Amino acid sequence: MQKLSRRSFLKAGLAAAGTLGTSGLALPASVRGADTNELATLIDIRKCVGCEACVDACQEVNAHKFPEPEKPFPKMYPSRVKVADWSEKRDVRDRLTPYTWVFIQNATVTVNGEEQELSFPRRCMHCQNPPCADLCPWGAARKLENGITRIHSDICLGGQKCKAVCPWKIPERQTGVGLYLDILPSLAGNGVMFKCDRCYNRIEKGELPACIGACPEDVQTIGPREEIIKQARMIAKEIGGYIYGETENGGTNTIYVSPVPFETLNKAIEKGPGRPHFDGVEDAMAHADNLAKAMIIAPLAGVAAGVGRFYKAAKNLDASRGKEGKR
Amino acid sequence: MEQNFFPEHKYITRAYIFIIFMMTLTGFGQMPIFKRYYIADIPGLGWLAEFYLTHYIHYIGAILLFAIFAYCTAGYFLVGRHTFRLTGPAYVRIILLSAITLTGIFRVLKNLPDMVFSPNFTMFIDISHMVFVMIFLLAAAVFLFMKTGWLMPK
Ligand code: SF4
Numbered sequence: 001m002q003k004l005s006r007r008s009f010l011k012a013g014l015a016a017a018g019t020l021g022t023s024g025l026a027l028p029a030s031v032r033g034a035d036t037n038e039l040a041t042l043i044d045i046r047k048c049v050g051c052e053a054c055v056d057a058c059q060e061v062n063a064h065k066f067p068e069p070e071k072p073f074p075k076m077y078p079s080r081v082k083v084a085d086w087s088e089k090r091d092v093r094d095r096l097t098p099y100t101w102v103f104i105q106n107a108t109v110t111v112n113g114e115e116q117e118l119s120f121p122r123r124c125m126h127c128q129n130p131p132c133a134d135l136c137p138w139g140a141a142r143k144l145e146n147g148i149t150r151i152h153s154d155i156c157l158g159g160q161k162c163k164a165v166c167p168w169k170i171p172e173r174q175t176g177v178g179l180y181l182d183i184l185p186s187l188a189g190n191g192v193m194f195k196c197d198r199c200y201n202r203i204e205k206g207e208l209p210a211c212i213g214a215c216p217e218d219v220q221t222i223g224p225r226e227e228i229i230k231q232a233r234m235i236a237k238e239i240g241g242y243i244y245g246e247t248e249n250g251g252t253n254t255i256y257v258s259p260v261p262f263e264t265l266n267k268a269i270e271k272g273p274g275r276p277h278f279d280g281v282e283d284a285m286a287h288a289d290n291l292a293k294a295m296i297i298a299p300l301a302g303v304a305a306g307v308g309r310f311y312k313a314a315k316n317l318d319a320s321r322g323k324e325g326k327r
Numbered sequence: 328m329e330q331n332f333f334p335e336h337k338y339i340t341r342a343y344i345f346i347i348f349m350m351t352l353t354g355f356g357q358m359p360i361f362k363r364y365y366i367a368d369i370p371g372l373g374w375l376a377e378f379y380l381t382h383y384i385h386y387i388g389a390i391l392l393f394a395i396f397a398y399c400t401a402g403y404f405l406v407g408r409h410t411f412r413l414t415g416p417a418y419v420r421i422i423l424l425s426a427i428t429l430t431g432i433f434r435v436l437k438n439l440p441d442m443v444f445s446p447n448f449t450m451f452i453d454i455s456h457m458v459f460v461m462i463f464l465l466a467a468a469v470f471l472f473m474k475t476g477w478l479m480p481k
C-alpha cells in the first residue's frame with residue numbers, strides 16, 4: 001500500500017482550511033496504533049449549501065468503477081433472491097445507490113430560534129473497525145492502512161452481508177456483475193456491493209478525493225485523524241456545536257460537525273433504504289474484541305486445569321515405573 | 328478405548344463434537360446462505376441468519392476448544408503418552424485442527440481494530456480457513472465411520 005505524503009494533504013486540506021498553521025501539524029503521539037496512518041474527513045455541516053457539486057464530482061471521477069451489468073441477468077434460485085438493478089436508474093441522486101456513492105441529505109431545523117435548512121453529504125463513514133470488512137466472509141471488503149474501507153468489486157459476490165452488519169446500511173448492490181457470474185450465478189452470490197471508496201486511487205497519488213476538491217464551500221477537510229478530531233472539537237467549541245463520528249461505532253474516519261444536536265438532525269432527515277440515519281451507534285465489534293482477549297486466556301486456563309488434574313497421576317506413574325522405560 | 332487415566336474423556340468428547348458442530352454451523356453462517364436457502368426460516372433456526380450472533384458463538388466456541396485442546400494436550404503429555412500413542416488419524420486431525428486454529432487466529436487478529444492485512448493475505452486466510460474446515464470435516468466423517476479413535480495402547 002502506497003503511503004501518501006501527509007504533507008501534500010495537509011497543505012491541500014488542513015492548511016487551506018486556515019484553522020491550523022503548517023507548523024502545528026506534526027502528528028502527536030497516537031493513542032491507538034491504527035490512528036497514526038489513518039486519514040479522516042471533517043464535514044462542516046454549517047458550510048454546505050446543497051449544490052451537489054460533490055455528487056457530480058464523485059460520479060464523474062468514479063464512473064469507470066461503476067457496474068456495467070450484463071443482461072439478461074442469470075436466473076437466481078430460490079425465487080426469494082431479488083435482483084437489485086440500478087443500471088437503468090443511474091440518475092437517482094436522493095439516496096445511495098451503486099451509482100451514487102454520496103448524496104445530499106436535507107434537514108429543516110431550528111437554530112437559535114430561527115428555522116434553517118441544513119444540507120450535508122452522506123456516504124460511507126469509513127469506520128475505524130469496520131464490521132463490513134471484519135465480517136466479510138470472502139475478504140472482499142477490507143480496511144486500508146490509511147483508514148479507507150474498500151470493497152473490491154472484482155472479489156465481491158454481492159451477498160450483502162456487509163450491508164446487513166453496517167450500522168448505517170451503506171453498501172448498495174448491483175446484480176449482473178462480478179465474480180459470482182463465473183462461479184454458480186444461479187445458486188450463490190448476486191452481484192457486487194458498491195459504496196464510497198474515498199477515492200483510494202486518488203489518495204494513493206496524493207490527490208484529494210473528488211467530492212472534497214469539487215466543493216465550492218470547502219465543506220470537507222481531510223487529514224490525519226487526530227488533527228481532524230482536534231479541528232472538529234475546536235469548531236464545536238466555537239459554535240457550541242456537536243460532533244458525530246468520533247465515537248460512533250467505536251470511531252469512524254468521517255467526522256461531522258453540526259450546529260444542532262444530531263438527534264435533532266436525525267429526526268429531521270428522511271431515513272430508509274439508501275438514506276442513513278444519524279442515530280447513536282455502539283461499537284459493533286466491541287464484544288468480539290473482548291472475546292478475542294478471552295481467547296488468549298483460554299489455552300492457559302486449559303493447560304492449568306490439565307496440569308492440576310494430571311500432575312499427581314503423572315508423579316505416581318513416574319514413581320511406579322521407577323527408572324525403567326520412561327517414554 | 329480404555330483410557331482409564333482419563334475417565335472424563337467421555338464428556339469431553341461429547342462437548343468437543345458438539346462444539347465442532349456448532350463451529351461448523353456458525354462458521355458457514357458467516358456466509359449469507361442460511362437465509363437465502365430458507366434454513367433460517369425453520370422455526371428455531373432464525374438465529375443462524377444473525378451475523379453478529381453467529382460470530383459471537385463462533386468466538387465462544389473457539390475459546391472452549393482452545394481450553395479443551397490445552398487440557399487434553401496437558402493430559403496426554405503428563406500421563407497418556409506413557410501407555411498410549413496417537414493413532415495416524417489422530418495426527419491427521421491434529422494437523423488439520425492446527426491449520427484451522429492458525430488461520431482462525433489470523434482471522435481474529437484481522438478483526439481487531441488496529442490490524443490491517445494485505446488484500447491477498449486476507450483472502451488467503453478467509454478461504455484457507457474454510458478449505459481446511461472442509462477437509463477436516465471430510466476426514467472426521469471418514470474416521471468416525473471407520474471408528475478410529477485418537478489413542479491406542481502402546
Ligand atoms: S459540493 Fe460542498 S456545498 Fe455542495 S453539496 Fe457537496 S458538500 Fe455541500
Ligand code: SF4
Pocket residue numbers: 124125126127130131132133149165166167168169170171195
Ligand atoms: S459505514 Fe458501513 S460500509 Fe462504511 S466502513 Fe462503516 S460498516 Fe463499512
Ligand code: SF4
Pocket residue numbers: 057058059062101102123195196197198199209210211212
Ligand atoms: S470520497 Fe470519492 S468515492 Fe467517496 S464520495 Fe467522495 S468522491 Fe465519491
